[in-house]
């Protein structure tokens with residue numbers, strides 16, 4: 001068995017165990033974050049049943065989108081520049097980085113031009129870290145109100161990240177708040193529309209699941225360290 005397959009299986013086991021510890025008993029979807037990893041490695045996890053691929057940059061997604069023959073679900077999760085939105089909307093099944101009202105409007109505009117309704121997650125910056133993008137929880141109402149007026153975006157959930165704390169337990173309150181915002185978000189849209197709570201990465205996905213994540217985005221723990229080109 002390849003190293004990637006071994007690591008993937010280990011992650012899947014840990015996800016299952018974390019889920020048992022969660023009071024929500026939710027289903028958890030694993031997004032394999034393949035940024036900076038080659039197509040050959042993507043194919044390995046796809047052969048193991050992975051269908052959700054996560055990329056951060058439009059250009060890299062574009063290159064892979066052209067090359068990958070397997071049918072997968074493309075998640076775009078990196079901060080989007082306005083001038084990349086047109087391409088993003090042409091490829092992404094789910095844009096997880098709906099991180100400002102401006103970008104929501106741009107996504108709506110570009111999706112409208114190709115008659116698409118783009119599934120998106122609202123990304124919140126819960127910890128208030130200045131280095132992170134995301135909508136402030138204080139602007140929750142405004143973001144929801146604006147999103148509701150945009151016919152070519154469909155809010156299907158919420159994404160958030162925890163800061164990198166030395167002590168992992170410190171991520172827990174951030175994920176708890178993520179879950180609370182998710183519950184609030186569900187109330188604001190038609191029944192069943194908001195179903196994705198995307199939180200948790202390689203180092204903190206177990207705590208995120210314990211706090212109710214329905215989707216985790218894992219790269220390094222499956223593919224190893226990224227080599228930045």
Ligand SMILES: *Cc1c(COP(=O)(O)O)cnc(C)c1O
Nearest residue numbers: 033077201202217218219220221
């Ligand atoms: C890179 C990235 C991930 C994956 O991070 P790992 O630590 O490699 O698991 C998840 N989510 C986002 C938004 C990322 O940018």
